[in-house]
Amino acid sequence: MTVESDPRMRFETSGDDLGSALRMYQDAYEGTGFAAEHTGRDFSYRFRVVGDDAMSFRSTRFDARVRGEVEIGDEYVVMWTTEGGGRIDIGQQEVGLAPGSPMMFPTGRPWAFELADIRQSLVQFDRAFLEGVAAELHGVQPAPLVFDHTAALASEDVRSWNRQVQDAAATVLGSGPVSPLVLAETSRQTAAALLRTFPHRVLAPDVSLPQGATGRVREAVEYMHAFAHTPISTTDVAAQVGLSVRGLQQAFQRQVGTAPNAMLRGIRLDRIRQELVRSSPGEATVASVAVRWGFAHLGRFSAAYASRFGEYPRDTLQR
Numbered sequence: 113m114t115v116e117s118d119p120r121m122r123f124e125t126s127g128d129d130l131g132s133a134l135r136m137y138q139d140a141y142e143g144t145g146f147a148a149e150h151t152g153r154d155f156s157y158r159f160r161v162v163g164d165d166a167m168s169f170r171s172t173r174f175d176a177r178v179r180g181e182v183e184i185g186d187e188y189v190v191m192w193t194t195e196g197g198g199r200i201d202i203g204q205q206e207v208g209l210a211p212g213s214p215m216m217f218p219t220g221r222p223w224a225f226e227l228a229d230i231r232q233s234l235v236q237f238d239r240a241f242l243e244g245v246a247a248e249l250h251g252v253q254p255a256p257l258v259f260d261h262t263a264a265l266a267s268e269d270v271r272s273w274n275r276q277v278q279d280a281a282a283t284v285l286g287s288g289p290v291s292p293l294v295l296a297e298t299s300r301q302t303a304a305a306l307l308r309t310f311p312h313r314v315l316a317p318d319v320s321l322p323q324g325a326t327g328r329v330r331e332a333v334e335y336m337h338a339f340a341h342t343p344i345s346t347t348d349v350a351a352q353v354g355l356s357v358r359g360l361q362q363a364f365q366r367q368v369g370t371a372p373n374a375m376l377r378g379i380r381l382d383r384i385r386q387e388l389v390r391s392s393p394g395e396a397t398v399a400s401v402a403v404r405w406g407f408a409h410l411g412r413f414s415a416a417y418a419s420r421f422g423e424y425p426r427d428t429l430q431r
Contacts, residue, residue, distance in 0.1 A: 117292075118289050118290060119164050119290070119292045119295050120162055120163060120164055120284065120290060120295065121162070121163060121164060121168070122161070122162050124158070124159070124160040124161070125158075125159050126157060126159070127157060128154075128157075130155050133157040133174065134146045134147070134148055134178070136159065137174075137178070138180065140159070141184065142183055142185060143180045143181060143182040144180065144181050144222075145179075145180050145181050147178070147179055147180065148176045148177060148178040148179075149176065150176055150177075151175070151176055151177055151228060151229055153175040153176070154175065155175050156173070156175050157172075157173060157174045158171075158172070158173040159171075159172055159173075160172075162284055163236070163284055164295055164299070166237065166238050166241040166299040167235065167236065167237050167241070167280075167284070167299035167302060167303070168235075168236045168284075169233070169234070169235055169236075169280075169281060169284050169285055170234040170235075170236060171232070171234070172230065172231070172233075172234070173232075174227065174229070174230050174232075176228070177226070177228040177229075178226070178228075178230075179224070179226040179227075180224070180225065181223065181224045181225075181354075182217075182222065182223065182225065183221065183222040183223070183354075184217055185239075186238065186239045187236050187238065187239055188217070188219065188242050188259070189217040189236045190215070190216055190217075190234065190235045190306060191215055191216075191232055191233065192211075192212060192215065192233055193210075193212075193230060193232050193233075194211055194212065194232075195231035196209075196227065196228055196229040196232075197210075197228060198225065198226050198227035198228055198230065199225065199226050200215070200218070200223060200224075200225045201224065201261065202223075202224040202225065202226060203224060204218075204223065204224075204351055204352070205261065205262050207261060207262055209227070213270070214265070214274075214309070214310075215261055216260075216310050217261065218259075219256075219257065219258060219261075221328075221331055221352050222353075222354040223354075235277065235280075235306075237303055237306070241299070242303050242307075243255060243256065243257060245300060245303040245304060246303075246307055246312075246314055247314075249307055250314055252314055255314050255315040256315045256334055257312050257313070257314055257315075258312060258315065258334075258335070258338040259310055259311065259312045260311045260312070263310070263311040265310070269308065270309065272305065272308070273305055273308075273309040276302055276305035277305075279298075279301075280298050280299075280302045283295065283298045313338050313339075315334055315337050322367075322370075322375075324367045324368055325367055328353040328354065328355060328360075328363060329364055329367045329368065331352075332350075332352070332353045332360060332364075335352050335353065336349060336376050336379050337379055340376065340379045340380050340383060341383070341405070343406065345373075345376075346372045346373045346376070349372055349376070360372050377416070378420065380407070381420050383405060384401055384405050384407075384417070384425065385421060385425075385428060387401050388401060388425055388428040388429045391429060392429075393429055393430055396429065398410070398414075398429055401425075402425070413425070414426075
C-alpha cells in the first residue's frame, strides 16, 4: 500500500540556554511563573513531539530544577519519568514522581509542580478525541472527564498500558511512512487503554452549566457535578480551580448570580431526586438517601427539596 502523505507532525528543539528553555516550556504547557535553577549538572534540554491532532508522543530532558504552574485546557496528558524526580499538584492533591509509574496530569484546573534533572515521557490526547472514545466505551454522550491523579494503579493495568504504549510508539515514532488510517486506529486503541487504566469519572451529559459560566466558574461547576457524592465544600472547590473562597464567591455572583455553596446544594438535591425517582418505598427511605448526600437535618432538607421541586421528597418516592 502506498502512503500518499504522512499525517504526523514533528517538532524538536534542544539547547543549553536556560532562559530560552523556560520560555519554550511555558508556552508549550500554557504555564505561568516558570523559574529554574542549576543543579550539579551542566544545563541542557531537549523537547520532542511526534503525532497528529488526536494523539502525540512527547519526550523531555531538562537538566536543572524547574517549578511553575500549568493549566492544561484542551488536552489530557499521561506522563512518566525514567530519571529524576519531583512533585506535582503542590499544595493541593500533591503526588511525588516515581520513575516508571505513569500518572495523569490533574484536569480542569491550574496546578503547581517542581521537577529536577528530569527525563520524562508523555502521551497527549486531544480533549474532544478522548471524550469521544470515552463516550463510545461507556455508552454515554461525550462529556468532560475527571481523572484521579492520586489513585494507585493496579499492577496488571500498568503492564497492559505499558504494552500498548510500546506498540503505539513503534508506529508513531517509527521512521517509516504511516497511513492516516493506521495512525487513527493506533490513537483509538491507546485512548481505550488509557481509559481502562486510569480511574476517571464522566460528567453526566445533562450537567447543567449556568448561562454565563465561563473559565474557572465553569470548571468549578463541572467539578461540583463530578464530586458532589463526596464531602467536598466550597473551600475544596475554590482550591481545585485555583481561587480563594472569596474570589470564587465573587466570580459566581458576577457570572451566574448565585453563591457556590447554593450551587453545590442544588446539585446534590438534583441527585437525590434522581435517586428517589428510580427507587421504590421498599428499596429506600427519604432519610437514608438524604443523609448519604450530606443532608443531616431532615426538616430543613424537606423544605429545601419542596422549594426546588414543588413537592416533598416522600411524594417523589411514593410516586
